[in-house]
Amino acid sequence: MIALFRRDLVLAVRAGGGFGLGLAFFLIVAVLVPFGVGPEGGTLARIAPGILWVGALLACLLSLDRVFALDWEDGTLDLLAVSPLPMEGVALVKAAAHWVVTGLPLVVAAPVLGVLLQLPGAGYGWLVLSLALGTPALSMIGTFGAALVVGVKRGGLLLSLLVLPMYIPTLVFGSEVVRRGAEGQPVGVALAVLAGGTLGSVALLPFAAAAALRVNLR
Amino acid sequence: MTRMSLWEYANPVRFMALSGRVLPVAAVLAAGLMAVGLVWGFFFTPDDFRQGSTVKIIYLHVPSAMMAINIWVMMLVTSLIWLIRRHHVSALAAKAAAPVGAVMTVVALMTGAIWGQPMWGTWWAWDPRLTSFLILFLFYLGYMALWAAVDNPDTAADLTAVLCLVGSVFAVLSRYAAVFWNQGLHQGATLSLDREQNIATVFWLPLVTCIAGFVALFVVLVLVGTRTEIRARRLRVLEARERGQ
Numbered sequence: 001m002i003a004l005f006r007r008d009l010v011l012a013v014r015a016g017g018g019f020g021l022g023l024a025f026f027l028i029v030a031v032l033v034p035f036g037v038g039p040e041g042g043t044l045a046r047i048a049p050g051i052l053w054v055g056a057l058l059a060c061l062l063s064l065d066r067v068f069a070l071d072w073e074d075g076t077l078d079l080l081a082v083s084p085l086p087m088e089g090v091a092l093v094k095a096a097a098h099w100v101v102t103g104l105p106l107v108v109a110a111p112v113l114g115v116l117l118q119l120p121g122a123g124y125g126w127l128v129l130s131l132a133l134g135t136p137a138l139s140m141i142g143t144f145g146a147a148l149v150v151g152v153k154r155g156g157l158l159l160s161l162l163v164l165p166m167y168i169p170t171l172v173f174g175s176e177v178v179r180r181g182a183e184g185q186p187v188g189v190a191l192a193v194l195a196g197g198t199l200g201s202v203a204l205l206p207f208a209a210a211a212a213l214r215v216n217l218r
Numbered sequence: 219m220t221r222m223s224l225w226e227y228a229n230p231v232r233f234m235a236l237s238g239r240v241l242p243v244a245a246v247l248a249a250g251l252m253a254v255g256l257v258w259g260f261f262f263t264p265d266d267f268r269q270g271s272t273v274k275i276i277y278l279h280v281p282s283a284m285m286a287i288n289i290w291v292m293m294l295v296t297s298l299i300w301l302i303r304r305h306h307v308s309a310l311a312a313k314a315a316a317p318v319g320a321v322m323t324v325v326a327l328m329t330g331a332i333w334g335q336p337m338w339g340t341w342w343a344w345d346p347r348l349t350s351f352l353i354l355f356l357f358y359l360g361y362m363a364l365w366a367a368v369d370n371p372d373t374a375a376d377l378t379a380v381l382c383l384v385g386s387v388f389a390v391l392s393r394y395a396a397v398f399w400n401q402g403l404h405q406g407a408t409l410s411l412d413r414e415q416n417i418a419t420v421f422w423l424p425l426v427t428c429i430a431g432f433v434a435l436f437v438v439l440v441l442v443g444t445r446t447e448i449r450a451r452r453l454r455v456l457e458a459r460e461r462g463q
Contacts, residue, residue, distance in 0.1 A: 144384065148364065148377050148380070148381060149364070149367070151368065151373070152367045152368060155367065158360075158363050158364065158367050161356070161359060161360045161363055162360040162363075162364065162381065164356060164360075165353045165356040165357050165360065165385070165388065165389075165392065166384070166385070166388040168353055168388075168392050168395060169388065169391045169392050169394075169395040172395040172396070172398065172399045173395060173398070176398070176399065189398075190398070193395075193398075197391065205384070208380055208383070208384050211376075211380050212376075212377055212380050215373055215376040215377055215380070216373065216377070218373065
C-alpha cells in the first residue's frame with residue numbers, strides 16, 4: 001500500500017499537470033472573482049467562504065478523471081487487481097494520493113487566498129480546518145465516481161454529473177463552518193457533520209469503489 | 219405444484235406472461251383514475267379560501283412529487299435484488315423506472331414553479347424541498363447517463379446499481395443538508411399517515427384518486443419499458459445467432 005501511495009505521488013509530481021493544476025485553478029478562481037463582483041470589502045467578505053469552498057470543489061473535480069484513467073489504459077489496474085492488495089485498499093490509496101496531490105495544497109493555499117477575498121479575521125482558522133476535514137471526502141467521493149466511469153471513453157462530463165450531487169452536502173456544511181466562524185457564531189454542529197461525512201465516506205466508499213472497479217475489470 | 223413465490227417472475231418468460239396480463243388492466247386503471255381524479259379535482263372542488271383556483275395544481279404537484287421520491291426507492295430495491303440475486307428483470311425494471319422518475323421530478327418542479335409564482339411571488343426559491351428535488355433530478359440524470367454510457371449491459375446494470383445505492387445515501391444526506399442550510403417557504407407535507415385529518419375531505423378524495431392514478435401510470439410505464447427491453451435483448455440474441463450461422 002505504501003509503495004503504491006509513493007508511486008502515485010511520484011507520478012503526479014513528476015508528470016507535471018496533476019500536481020499544479022488544481023492549485024492553479026483555485027488560484028485563478030480566487031483572483032478573478034473580485035474582478036467579477038467588484039472590490040467592495042463588504043460583499044467580498046460575505047461571499048468569500050462560499051467562493052473558496054466552490055473553488056476548492058471545482059479544483060478537486062478537475063483532476064478526478066486522472067485517478068484511474070492512466071492505470072486503466074496501461075494495464076496497471078489489471079495488475080493491481082491480481083496483486084495481494086485488495087481492491088478496497090487500492091481505492092483508498094488512490095483517494096489518499098489524490099488528496100495529498102490536490103486537497104492538501106488547497107488547504108495550505110486557502111488562507112492566502114482568504115486575504116485576497118478579505119475574509120474576516122475570525123474565519124481563517126475555520127477555513128483551514130473545514131478544508132482539511134472536508135477535502136478528503138471530496139477525494140474519496142471522486143475516487144468512487146472515477147471507479148464507476150473508468151471504462152467509459154471520455155468519461156469526464158459523466159464523472160462530473162455523477163459526482164456533483166454527492167458533493168453538495170460537503171459543500172454546504174464546509175462553507176457553513178467558515179461562514180459561521182467568520183461571523184463569530186458557534187460552528188459545532190456543521191463541523192461535526194462535516195467530519196462525520198468525511199469519516200463515513202472514507203470508511204464506506206472504498207468498498208463501493210472497489211465493487212465498481214471489479215465490475216469494470218471483469 | 220410447487221409453492222408460488224415472487225421469485226417465479228424473475229424468469230423473463232413468466233414475467234412477460236404475467237405483465238402481458240397486468241398491463242391492459244393497469245393501463246385502463248391509470249387512465250380511468252387519472253381522468254376521474256383530475257376532472258373531479260379541477261371542476262368539482264371549491265376554490266381555496268386564500269389561494270383561489272391556483273390550489274388545484276395540487277392534483278398534479280403532490281402525486282408527481284410523491285412518485286419522484288418513491289420511484290427512487292423502487293429503483294433502490296430493484297438494484298439491491300439485482301446485486302444480490304442477479305435477476306435480470308429486476309435490473310431492467312430499475313432502468314425502465316429511471317426516466318419515469320426523472321420526468322416526475324421535472325413535473326413536480328415545474329408545477330411547483332407555476333404554483334409558486336402567484337403564491338410566493340417567485341418561480342424559484344432556494345428552499346430545502348425545492349433544492350432536494352433539484353439534487354434528486356441530478357441523481358436521476360447521472361443514473362440514466364451511466365446506463366447510456368456503458369456498452370456491456372451487465373456491466374452497466376452493476377455499475378448503475380452501485381451508483382443507486384451510494385446515491386441514495388447521499389440523497390438523504392443532501393435532504394438534511396438543505397434543511398440545515400436554509401429555512402424554506404414550502405408548506406409542510408400535505409398528506410401524512412400519522413395525522414387524524416390531513417386536508418378537508420373535498421380535496422382529499424380527488425387527491426388520493428390522482429395519486430392512485432399516478433401509481434397505476436407508473437406501473438404501466440415501467441412494465442412497458444421492461445417488456446421493451448426484454449424484447450430488445452431477445453432480438454439482439456436472435457440477430458447474433460443469425461450472424462453466427
